[in-house]
Amino acid sequence: MDIVIVKNYIEMSKYAAGLVGDCIRENDQPVLGLATGGTPVGMYQLLVRQYRAGLLSFKNVRTFNLDEYIGLDPAHSKSYHRYMQEHLFSHVDIPRDQTFIPDGMAGNLQKECRHYEKLLKKFGPPDLQILGIGENGHIGFNEPGSDFDGPTHVIRLADSTREANARYFQSPDEVPSHAITMGVKSILRSKKIVLLASGERKAAAVKRLLEGKPDPDFPASALSHHQHVILIADKKAFGE
Ligand code: F6R
Numbered sequence: 001m002d003i004v005i006v007k008n009y010i011e012m013s014k015y016a017a018g019l020v021g022d023c024i025r026e027n028d029q030p031v032l033g034l035a036t037g038g039t040p041v042g043m044y045q046l047l048v049r050q051y052r053a054g055l056l057s058f059k060n061v062r063t064f065n066l067d068e069y070i071g072l073d074p075a076h077s078k079s080y081h082r083y084m085q086e087h088l089f090s091h092v093d094i095p096r097d098q099t100f101i102p103d104g105m106a107g108n109l110q111k112e113c114r115h116y117e118k119l120l121k122k123f124g125p126p127d128l129q130i131l132g133i134g135e136n137g138h139i140g141f142n143e144p145g146s147d148f149d150g151p152t153h154v155i156r157l158a159d160s161t162r163e164a165n166a167r168y169f170q171s172p173d174e175v176p177s178h179a180i181t182m183g184v185k186s187i188l189r190s191k192k193i194v195l196l197a198s199g200e201r202k203a204a205a206v207k208r209l210l211e212g213k214p215d216p217d218f219p220a221s222a223l224s225h226h227q228h229v230i231l232i233a234d235k236k237a238f239g240e
Contacts, residue, residue, distance in 0.1 A: 013042030033129030
């Protein structure tokens with residue numbers, strides 16, 4: 001794993017946006033694996049800025065998001081569909097049919113998982129996968145105990161994840177209990193993985209990631225099975 005320690009959130013975002021920009025410029029038909037949450041917001045802002053400055057086009061880019069809550073309509077203000085519209089898609093020239101996010105409203109969720117995995121195999125694997133990390137070590141929504149060999153699947157969110165994400169909702173009860181997530185196996189198929197971590201809240205997880213051996217109780221540790229991972233952490237996340 002390559003480790004890049006940067007001063008703060010802005011520097012982390014710049015570094016990550018630089019890698020995404022390079023990936024888009026270097027590939028004729030780039031495939032990006034994307035994350036949501038607080039961590040990549042600054043990176044998306046910088047990518048939109050590069051697009052507006054004419055330095056980047058998303059016309060030939062395909063994107064696959066890691067996850068989506070079950071039971072939230074794409075138009076719901078807290079859905080990851082909406083997040084991606086607000087932070088990236090509606091600001092750049094990416095054709096909508098080149099953006100993929102699991103459908104958390106699908107009538108048959110198992111079928112939706114299989115369908116998503118098929119799409120990933122057809123168009124993927126991502127040239128570059130962006131990941132955040134949960135305080136409990138989750139990647140995507142692969143919670144502790146997840147199978148390292150698992151494909152896209154339905155997951156019950158850990159109580160600690162629901163608590164951590166309650167800050168995005170009006171009340172903790174509103175946080176959905178389940179999600180669809182790309183599996184650890186689907187994530188590890190990506191050619192390159194960029195893991196972002198910012199702030200003290202992530203320090204214990206970063207420490208465990210760097211010290212630990214692969215352990216299903218700490219899903220991010222599966223990344224040690226991958227040949228090309230770059231961890232970009234700011235000083236606070238690297239603190240311990
Ligand atoms: C989001 C995702 C999650 C987040 C993680 C960190 O698509 O897959 O793994 O990356 O929960 O979230 P933030 O960035 O809000 O701390």
